[in-house]
Amino acid sequence: MNREKMLASSEWVMGKSKHGELVQGFVETVDSSRGIAHVFVVKSDNEEAIGRLAAIPLQRLERMSTGTFDDLEQLHDLIELALVTKDKAWFMELTAKLQEKQQTASERQSRNTRSFSARNRLGTSAIWEQ
Numbered sequence: 001m002n003r004e005k006m007l008a009s010s011e012w013v014m015g016k017s018k019h020g021e022l023v024q025g026f027v028e029t030v031d032s033s034r035g036i037a038h039v040f041v042v043k044s045d046n047e048e049a050i051g052r053l054a055a056i057p058l059q060r061l062e063r064m065s066t067g068t069f070d071d072l073e074q075l076h077d078l079i080e081l082a083l084v085t086k087d088k089a090w091f092m093e094l095t096a097k098l099q100e101k102q103q104t105a106s107e108r109q110s111r112n113t114r115s116f117s118a119r120n121r122l123g124t125s126a127i128w129e130q
Helices: 072-084 088-112
Strands: 012-016 022-031 036-044 053-057 061-063
Touching: 012 036, 022 053, 072 088
Parallel strands: none
Antiparallel strands: 012 022, 012 061, 022 036, 036 053
């Protein structure tokens, strides 16, 4: 990894451990003097590594892209992950995105709703006029 672009806590990374395991997770801490990052593993080809901290050399790690989360289900899953990892800042960011998306969706739906009334060739139906 480029030394000028040091990793920060809570960044998502992927890479290989010193034992050759492929891992994905987020950075807990960075020890720049030793050149390693402690990564909380959420995905790995070694199932025993999942849910544990792994000390991985910085040069074996890459930042993961933080894509956009258009799918509400993905957003709910990430909120759940933020709760599990007790990352309050990330939780607040994700819930704000969720509220924004829900508000946008409800505004879009209210614009698309039409008022319908029962009408026939002569005008409004007599059933509704009673």
